[in-house]
Amino acid sequence: MKKKSKLNSTNADKYDLYEKSVQSVEFEVQFIDKMFRKYNRGKCFDIREDFCATASISAEWVKHNKNKKAFAIDLDRKILNVAKKRINKYLSQEQSNRLQLIHGNSQSKITKKVDSVVAMNFSYWVFKDRSSLKKYFSNAYKHLKKDGILLIDAFGGYEAHQELEERTKHNGFTYVWDQHKFNPINNDLTCFIHFEFSNGSKIKRAFKYEWRLWSLPEITECLKSVGFDLVDIYMQGWDEKNDCESEKFYHVKKCDADPGWIAYIVALK
Ligand SMILES: C[S@@+](CC[C@H](N)C(=O)[O-])C[C@H]1O[C@@H](n2cnc3c(N)ncnc32)[C@H](O)[C@@H]1O
Incomplete structure (x- = not known):
């Protein structure tokens, strides 16, 4: 097989x-x-x-x-x-x-x-x-x-105001939530989703979001x-x-x- x-x-x-x-x-x-x-x-x-x-x-x-x-x-x-x-x-x-x-x-x-x-x-x-x-x-x-x-x-909480990356393991891949840029003056928030795989390959910036928090x-x-x-x-x-x-x-x-x-x-x- x-x-x-x-x-x-x-x-x-x-x-x-x-x-x-x-x-x-x-x-x-x-x-x-x-x-x-x-x-x-x-x-x-x-x-x-x-x-x-x-x-x-x-x-x-x-x-x-x-x-x-x-x-x-x-x-x-x-x-x-x-x-x-x-x-x-x-x-x-x-x-x-x-x-x-x-x-x-x-x-x-x-x-x-x-x-x-x-x-x-x-x-x-x-x-x-x-x-x-x-x-x-x-x-x-x-x-x-x-x-x-x-x-x-x-979503919210004080972490929502931070620039951070959060990794979550799934079956066969890792999901990465990237709070890339946050501007406290107007609450503009730029986020990405990346995916990582066990062979070291990645899909960087698979999705991008330009939001206001x-x-x-x-x-x-x-x-x-x-x-x-x-x-x-x-x-x-x-x-x-x-x-x-x-x-x-x-x-x-x-x-x-x-x-x-x-x-x-x-x-x-
Ligand atoms: C975060 S994704 C959607 C996620 C999906 N609703 C879910 O539950 O996972 C945002 C989507 O909104 C669409 N979009 C952005 N601005 C829009 C608008 N003014 N009207 C309709 N769709 C819009 C984008 O093209 C994109 O496909």
Whole structure:
């Protein structure tokens, strides 16, 4: 039998590595349904995935249930072509018919109204001033049905203000999160993702992000100012036994000043 070659910089697909190290699409799809139940908003059928990149949340969404539909939006045609190839590879024809890839700016693109708008992995941090952030939130608000929910995420803690590299080992590769430059004057943050392999090869700067580090109170204020009725924060829990982040997120009004945290933000119409 032919031996499978080990993962390295030439045979690895950076989008596969990204999905394995950064995304938790199954969790997120369940989280959307859970939030709908929790806030008595009925059932969530349609989502709009802003800043979708490879549209993996949308793909998981339509796989989950045959009544679910997704509109996935990204500004970059190249990434939408990658998304299309992945959808053809991983979804049946029937499933992909319920997923629409749309080229456009999430801040202004008009689509059908949906039950839930989702924007994950801090993508809305491309908007670096209040007026453009509020313009995005306002467009998300406009695209929600009466009982709709917006789901976004954020990270913070004092480590978020530092220039640092964090390595996480995965099966066959190491994921490197590089907080490369941080400017405390305006909170501009430049980050990269690199991948390293056991044969010494690397994919340097596989992904680059130019963001503003927004705080939870700033995000909450901007959401409320465009009309969201209620904004709740769900902080990631801590697994005492294994001394690491747990897979549970808790609705909190107050929490410890951890060095690094990740939260989901749920905004209700
Ligand atoms: C951090 S990645 C997306 C990650 C993905 N949402 C996830 O959960 O992992 C950011 C994506 O946003 C897209 N993007 C940046 N600005 C945008 C905009 N104004 N409207 C739509 N897409 C945008 C980029 O092309 C890129 O594919």
